Amino acid sequence: MSALAGPGLHPSRTRAGAAATRRLALLGTGAVGRAFVARYRLLQERGLSLPPVLWLANSRTVLKAGRDLEAALALANAAPARTGELQGWAEAEALRAGDVLVDATASELVANWHPEWLVRGVNVVTANKLGHGGLLARSQAICEAQARTGASYGDSATVGAGLPLLRSLRGLVAGGDHIHAVEGVLSGSLAWLFNHYDGSRPFSALVAEAASAGYTEPDPRVDLSGEDVRRKLLILARAAGLPLEIRQVRVESLVPPALERAPADALVPALGELDALLAGRLDQARALGGCLRFVGSFDGEGAQASLQVLPPAHPLAAGAGTDTRVAIRSDRYRDQPLLIQGPGAGADITAAALLDDVLRMAA
Numbered sequence: 001m002s003a004l005a006g007p008g009l010h011p012s013r014t015r016a017g018a019a020a021t022r023r024l025a026l027l028g029t030g031a032v033g034r035a036f037v038a039r040y041r042l043l044q045e046r047g048l049s050l051p052p053v054l055w056l057a058n059s060r061t062v063l064k065a066g067r068d069l070e071a072a073l074a075l076a077n078a079a080p081a082r083t084g085e086l087q088g089w090a091e092a093e094a095l096r097a098g099d100v101l102v103d104a105t106a107s108e109l110v111a112n113w114h115p116e117w118l119v120r121g122v123n124v125v126t127a128n129k130l131g132h133g134g135l136l137a138r139s140q141a142i143c144e145a146q147a148r149t150g151a152s153y154g155d156s157a158t159v160g161a162g163l164p165l166l167r168s169l170r171g172l173v174a175g176g177d178h179i180h181a182v183e184g185v186l187s188g189s190l191a192w193l194f195n196h197y198d199g200s201r202p203f204s205a206l207v208a209e210a211a212s213a214g215y216t217e218p219d220p221r222v223d224l225s226g227e228d229v230r231r232k233l234l235i236l237a238r239a240a241g242l243p244l245e246i247r248q249v250r251v252e253s254l255v256p257p258a259l260e261r262a263p264a265d266a267l268v269p270a271l272g273e274l275d276a277l278l279a280g281r282l283d284q285a286r287a288l289g290g291c292l293r294f295v296g297s298f299d300g301e302g303a304q305a306s307l308q309v310l311p312p313a314h315p316l317a318a319g320a321g322t323d324t325r326v327a328i329r330s331d332r333y334r335d336q337p338l339l340i341q342g343p344g345a346g347a348d349i350t351a352a353a354l355l356d357d358v359l360r361m362a363a
Contacts, residue, residue: 162353188345
């Protein structure tokens, strides 16, 4: 496999400025946003110095946070639904250079604003994969804005929920190493599903359990379609210096047509469409003496994601729960890959990763 040439696409400049002058704004008050607020309070109680939260917003409202952050969060989540897009947060006039915008959404609209905020000198911390995991032009605009202003872009929560994955990959590239290939179990939700799927319960029952535990996207078809893995592969490949377009990542979807067409209010009964398909795949894996894992990979030839049968000794066959497990092969790690493993799904660890990035910027 050929090496991937060129520097990573993520400049590591840090904007100057005293931590005390920084303020935070939080976009997204769902599971990750709620976990962010809870951990923010926990860290404050432990005596850590954190920038104050100026305001928070969701798709329905924008509210000044004030001293009672939990009350503002509750008000935001109780706000009535809107018929049109809420744009009040977009300009964010109250934010100034050096402040931190925390994106706890999965919104394409919000991701489109990442370069604009960076151009203004506002730092961005994000769990939203669409910044570097969506359109290549937007990813490049983020990097260009960073280079222009020195604002920071913290995205450790987008792949591996804060594992030292992106940091390690970018560090290798910055140190002159050539990345030959990366492969991994990148979806915490799919990892959980296939770590638990032994045929004793229908696959659809496991999907419903994973969704209720918050391991999947609100619509689990996003995970089952492989789109979450596609986005993570794009983030990793671009960090390694491979400017992939979305269409260049070949993805096997596990969503049968009948489930794909099902409306949201009929999703749970439609999950039964998965059972016969996955039972057959499990039988094939057992006949080969292996296990099922949904694997994403890229090298100099391209990128792909699919459900694979792995032998027990394979580096990606181990792991438990929602573990992300990634193998990096480079000049430095050619014979034996660098393995990075740890929990890769859940609102709490995602929120912790967001606050880790906030703290790095505030230091």
